[in-house]
Amino acid sequence: PGKKVLIVYAHQEPKSFNGSLLRIAVEELTKQGCIVTVSDLYAMHFEPRATRNDIVGHMHNSKEFNYGVETWEAYKRGGLSTDLVEEQRKVQEADLLIFQFPLFWFSMPAILKGWMDRVLVQGFAYDLTKSYDGGLLQGKSSLFSFTTGGTKEMYSKGGIGGDIRYVLWPMQHGIMHFCGVKVLEPHICYAPENVSEEKRKEMLTAWTQRLKTLWKEEPINCSPEWYFK
Numbered sequence: 001p002g003k004k005v006l007i008v009y010a011h012q013e014p015k016s017f018n019g020s021l022l023r024i025a026v027e028e029l030t031k032q033g034c035i036v037t038v039s040d041l042y043a044m045h046f047e048p049r050a051t052r053n054d055i056v057g058h059m060h061n062s063k064e065f066n067y068g069v070e071t072w073e074a075y076k077r078g079g080l081s082t083d084l085v086e087e088q089r090k091v092q093e094a095d096l097l098i099f100q101f102p103l104f105w106f107s108m109p110a111i112l113k114g115w116m117d118r119v120l121v122q123g124f125a126y127d128l129t130k131s132y133d134g135g136l137l138q139g140k141s142s143l144f145s146f147t148t149g150g151t152k153e154m155y156s157k158g159g160i161g162g163d164i165r166y167v168l169w170p171m172q173h174g175i176m177h178f179c180g181v182k183v184l185e186p187h188i189c190y191a192p193e194n195v196s197e198e199k200r201k202e203m204l205t206a207w208t209q210r211l212k213t214l215w216k217e218e219p220i221n222c223s224p225e226w227y228f229k
């Protein structure tokens with residue numbers, strides 16, 4: 001109770017399966033006494049593009065634009081655009097970050113990738129000598145909850161898509177672990193569009209059940225072996 005959760009949600013349709021998974025998480029965690037915040041990226045018309053507009057006021061180098069350098073400098077002087085400052089505040093306050101989205105091209109939807117690109121600025125989420133276990137967002141956990149079009153069989157080691165863990169490597173290790181955030185087991189709902197109504201209900205119940213004991217979970221050992229062994 002009292003734990004703070006930020007759910008970053010990337011689906012256009014509230015009636016979608018992802019929408020149902022989001023509502024379940026908000027309801028269950030709220031019921032537990034958690035303080036839940038949702039960033040509903042499409043509803044917010046979240047800007048996914050990393051551009052000059054993210055810097056307010058003067059450029060560190062006005063002759064040649066470098067997004068990484070400019071956002072780092074802007075972060076230090078409090079010159080990031082207000083939408084980024086707001087998302088960073090939500091991240092800073094959260095104990096747990098949940099990402100809820102449909103798998104797009106073996107990855108996250110562009111709007112969510114844009115959130116990662118723009119919010120996790122150098123100086124805020126990591127720094128030159130502060131990455132991975134030393135990342136600046138230490139003390140937080142993350143959970144990738146997503147749906148697929150493909151079946152579980154397709155996303156197995158011998159399957160056509162390969163082990164689903166391969167697609168988790170950039171997201172969990174390359175982003176969250178890089179920033180010092182612990183990673184909980186992902187939550188994957190396979191092919192909700194192509195299963196029976198009964199199976200869909202089962203998947204939603206499984207999510208509710210998992211959330212009930214979420215705070216007792218240990219993070220995964222987020223290292224190359226977890227993904228590729």
Ligand code: FAD
Pocket residue numbers: 011015016017018019020101102103104105106107146147148149150151192193197200201204
């Ligand atoms: P929906 O279609 O919204 O939901 C499925 C069904 O569940 C619907 O009939 C809905 O009405 C129903 N439902 C919703 N709520 C409930 C409820 N409470 N109880 C019972 N039923 C409910 N897939 C891959 O595997 N790999 C890829 O690389 C990939 N790339 C993609 C790229 C793009 C650009 C796109 C558009 C899709 C891609 N997909 C891929 C497929 C995509 O991942 C799936 O379409 C998506 O995950 C399905 O989730 P959804 O929430 O949109 O499903």
Ligand code: ZN
Pocket residue numbers: 172173174177178221222223224
């Ligand atoms: Zn890792």
